[in-house]
Amino acid sequence: MLFDTLSYWLFFAAVLLLLAALRPRAGKGLLVVASYAFYACWDVRFVFLLGASTLANWGLGLWIDRGAQASRKRALVAAIVFNLVTLGFFKYFNFFADTLAALLHLDPQTLTLRIVLPVGISFFTFEGIAYAVDVYRRDLAAKRSALDFALFISFFPHLIAGPIIRPTNFFPQAGKPLALGDEDARWGLREILKGLIKKIALSNFYAPLADAYFHAAQWNGASVPAWIGVLAFSMQIYFDFSGYTDIARGCARLLGFRFPSNFERPYLAADIADFWRRWHISLSTWLRDYLYIPLGGNRRGELRTSVNLLIVMGLGGLWHGASWNFAAWGLYHGALLVLHRYWRKLVAACGVADTVDRAALKPFWIALTFLLVTVGWIPFRAPDFATTWHTLQALFDAPDTALARAHPAIVAIPLATLALCLLDARRRVQDWLVERAGFAVVVAVTVVAVIALELFGQVDAQIPFVYFQF
DSSP: OTTTTTTHHHHHHHHHHHHHHHTTTSSSHHHHHHHHHHTTOOTHHHHHHHHHHHHHHHHHHHHHHHHHHHHHHHHHHHHHHHHHHHHHHHHHHHHHHHHHHHHOOOOOOOOOOOOOOOOTTHHHHHHHHHHHHHHTSSSSSOOOOOHHHHHHHHHHHTTOOOOOOOOOHHHHHHTTTTOOOOOHHHHHHHHHHHHHIIIIIIHHHHHHHHHHTTHHHHHHHHEEOOOHHHHHHHHHHHHHHHHHHHHHHHHHHHTOOOOOOOOOOOOGOHHHHHHHHHOOOHHHHHHHHITTTTTTTTTSHHHHHHHHHHHHHHHHHHHHHHHHHHHHHHHHHHHHHHHHHHHHEEEEEEEHHHHHHHHHHHHHHHHHHHHHHHHHHHHHHHSHHHHHHHHHTTTOOOOOHHHHOOOOOHHHHHHHHHHHHHHTTTOOEEEEEEESSSSHHHHHHHHHHHHHHHHHHHHHOOOOOGGGGO
């Protein structure tokens, strides 16, 4: 069940109606059952994996919380190893087997297994690790309620593709009666509407363009130039993933839970560090708190800081998929973060920080950051290094603008989106739907917009969300 399909919204409406009838007495139990039913629609076999992972992390959390210091540390190591082995087997076994076979000049089939990747495994294993570490650090007490913990791991709005929810954010909400106020309803509907527009009207427009370029195919009977293919994927992945997150946050709000923001207009970042404070915030903060800081962060000198950044971003790249292309994407961003640190130190040492940071130069820095990020998407999307290298070379050719002239929406959509962000910098337009519009107005706007999207959106509306593969 995809978030942009009728079957999902019928399922969600049924859950919402049942929850209204059962809350607060049996609301959490209903949400757990609904979440497992939702997961079973993808592959019923992995329901047992999800249940086993939930029980193991719950039991290990209790062990960490109750044991003596030495025992607590052993339990923490066991929890981390359990989650990493689970993730590693399903997601990376064949990847490393293929790599080893290539190095030893063996037939890959002699080492690989027929493994199906469970959807959402990258997300719920990271949430299990965060829970174990937070309990060990005494940031929260282990949950005695197996029901609350099962809801934390399996809650369907974030189960398949995030955002990665922190236990310190979720459990205080799970401990309160499930309630839905008018403002929550308006806010949730607004986010769902935003997400559907981003996915159906915008991401699905760019996806065929990006696919056509990276698969050397045609779009509307024409070849796609490299610069359009790369720009198309840059737009697709933002509208796709931020749209999914908007829908997830909106659904969670209607069910009584508040998820933190996962995107804050990342393509308006003025430098690469600012970009990672705005893009996939739940992952970047997870990597910071559970990997970068434990490695030493920036406390052990510039060289160690640079190494830590490369390690964290390289592993963050591999988290996205079992491919050296993803590792290259992560290392590229790690290198940009290292260069940015040295750049800021150089600017400060030369006494020109005020000049560099002038408001008049901000559009230049935003454009440069967007260019660097967009170029970085090439190895992320390309099927192999050969395609990555070919695309990088093609970007230096004279740009072919014929396709853009024939289909001006290709360039007009990013420009219109930028203009909207600049004109509504304080989000007053979208906040009006929450703060001032009546509930009936919000519902009417949402229904009309969804019908319009179904009627006039992209015909191929079954384009899966990009992050479902991770």
